[in-house]
Amino acid sequence: MLHMKHIDNTPSTPGKFKMEKSAYNRLRLHSSLAKLTFWSFVFLGLIFVFFFRSPSSSSHVPSDLSRRSLRSSYGGPNFEKRVRASAKIRSRNGISVLVTGAAGFVGSHVSAALKRRGDGVLGIDNFNNYYDPSLKRARQALLERSGVYIVEGDINDSALLKKLFDIVPFTHVMHLAAQAGVRYAMENPSSYVHSNIAGLVNLLEACKNANPQPTIVWASSSSVYGLNTKVPFSERDRTDQPASLYAATKKAGEEIAHTYNHIYGLSLTGLRFFTVYGPWGRPDMAYFFFTRDILKGKSIPIFEAANHGTVARDFTYIDDIVKGCLAALDTAEKSTGSGGKKKGPAQLRVYNLGNTSPVPVSDLVSILEKLLKVKAKRLVMKLPRNGDVQFTHANISSAQRELGYKPTTDLKTGLKKFVEWYLGYYVEGKKSAQ
Numbered sequence: 359m360l361h362m363k364h365i366d367n368t369p370s371t372p373g374k375f376k377m378e379k380s381a382y383n384r385l386r387l388h389s390s391l392a393k394l395t396f397w398s399f400v401f402l403g404l405i406f407v408f409f410f411r412s413p414s415s416s417s418h419v420p421s422d423l424s425r426r427s428l429r430s431s432y433g434g435p436n437f438e439k440r441v442r443a444s445a446k447i448r449s450r451n452g453i454s455v456l457v458t459g460a461a462g463f464v465g466s467h468v469s470a471a472l473k474r475r476g477d478g479v480l481g482i483d484n485f486n487n488y489y490d491p492s493l494k495r496a497r498q499a500l501l502e503r504s505g506v507y508i509v510e511g512d513i514n515d516s517a518l519l520k521k522l523f524d525i526v527p528f529t530h531v532m533h534l535a536a537q538a539g540v541r542y543a544m545e546n547p548s549s550y551v552h553s554n555i556a557g558l559v560n561l562l563e564a565c566k567n568a569n570p571q572p573t574i575v576w577a578s579s580s581s582v583y584g585l586n587t588k589v590p591f592s593e594r595d596r597t598d599q600p601a602s603l604y605a606a607t608k609k610a611g612e613e614i615a616h617t618y619n620h621i622y623g624l625s626l627t628g629l630r631f632f633t634v635y636g637p638w639g640r641p642d643m644a645y646f647f648f649t650r651d652i653l654k655g656k657s658i659p660i661f662e663a664a665n666h667g668t669v670a671r672d673f674t675y676i677d678d679i680v681k682g683c684l685a686a687l688d689t690a691e692k693s694t695g696s697g698g699k700k701k702g703p704a705q706l707r708v709y710n711l712g713n714t715s716p717v718p719v720s721d722l723v724s725i726l727e728k729l730l731k732v733k734a735k736r737l738v739m740k741l742p743r744n745g746d747v748q749f750t751h752a753n754i755s756s757a758q759r760e761l762g763y764k765p766t767t768d769l770k771t772g773l774k775k776f777v778e779w780y781l782g783y784y785v786e787g788k789k790s791a792q
């Protein structure tokens with residue numbers, strides 16, 4: 359309107375005015391055509407996006423990675439058949455368990471034990487390369503032979519988790535997927551946030567929305583005791599002075615568990631594992647790379663505290679941990695909510711799963727020397743300030759009383775089994791230990 363008025367009032371010669379007016383009309387025609395073309399493109403673009411986008415690229419899916427994997431391997435009758443067959447319960451009173459981190463050290467052992475006793479087990483693992491993924495693939499191959507299928511995916515992929523819960527009404531979730539390792543947190547802090555915080559929340563969201571809601575047992579860590587000096591560590595002790603980001607994310611996990619229990623009625627049990635070791639273990643852990651480096655003739659760094667103080671760990675054998683995990687699953691009560699709504703109070707537990715006899719790291723090395731029949735090149739070093747604590751020692755009376763947990767393997771016996779496995783897998787199997 360204002361624009362028109364301005365043109366009408368333009369003082370000019372008639373001819374010139376005429377000329378200007380027709381130029382103006384041409385201009386208007388051009389601009390209308392341009393507008394029409396522009397909006398046609400926008401409209402066509404919207405139609406294209408609406409009809410041709412993949413159903414998996416919904417706002418649920420957090421990353422390109424998960425989108426790609428969803429398209430390539432999830433869905434379809436064959437996938438669903440495999441998932442159902444793996445999760446099928448084959449014993450009376452059996453349970454169906456989704457095991458996260460199933461290709462990991464503890465995850466693979468727990469999955470195998472559940473399957474052996476007739477429970478339904480479905481695994482999920484992202485097969486990341488924090489340590490040699492070929493070891494994870496070898497664990498996967500073993501599980502595959504006993505009928506456990508591991509879906510390749512990330513616990514941050516909510517569309518995938520929803521799909522799995524849609525296919526199987528899991529009674530339990532054994533959540534063992536995590537970014538482990540105390541010292542690596544200084545190198546790659548975000549991977550701890552991604553797996554131990556964002557991943558945990560995403561998993562709990564899927565659990566709270568599921569109908570029926572599953573019961574959840576998950577891996578916390580002895581590292582939550584941080585700089586505590588009172589030993590042995592009891593579940594009632596303070597856990598507010600973590601020494602590493604890893605420990606802080608596990609502690610955060612315990613608080614997140616409290617929230618989901620409180621708001622949604624999820625039954626949650628956290629297990630504080632104490633330096634778990636054994637066959638098929640993690641190559642980033644000291645007992646594992648000490649073995650590799652002793653055999654290679656490389657020197658090994660042995661930490662000691664100030665004033666030649668002993669650094670010790672309550673090393674716990676994998677079979678004892680597996681028994682603790684199964685007992686936690688078996689004694690856990692059901693979640694009380696359904697479809698995201700709480701119906702009543704639910705169980706919230708936390709237990710130490712340790713061995714109750716701390717061993718100095720230098721003694722661990724002496725045991726390895728005997729088993730390997732090779733003298734270690736010891737390089738005694740000051741305990742670095744990068745997350746390590748001086749000692750750990752579990753009080754397990756709660757787990758003993760309520761789970762019937764009773765560790766039976768001492769470090770010497772357990773390391774003997776580890777070394778037998780190590781030599782068979784790497785030396786006889788001619789695989790290179792990285």
Ligand SMILES: O=C(O)[C@H]1O[C@H](OP(=O)(O)OP(=O)(O)OC[C@H]2O[C@@H](n3ccc(=O)[nH]c3=O)[C@H](O)[C@@H]2O)[C@H](O)[C@@H](O)[C@@H]1O
Pocket residue numbers: 538539540578579580581582631632633634642643644645659660661669670671719746747748
């Ligand atoms: O139980 C736990 O809470 C934690 O146990 C281990 O952490 P850590 O006990 O530090 O296990 P290692 O990294 O294998 O270290 C074992 C011992 O060897 C010592 N160490 C480690 C590395 C090294 O080069 N030299 C050395 O003397 C450490 O100080 C520690 O006392 C796992 O790596 C964590 O994922 C787990 O949560």
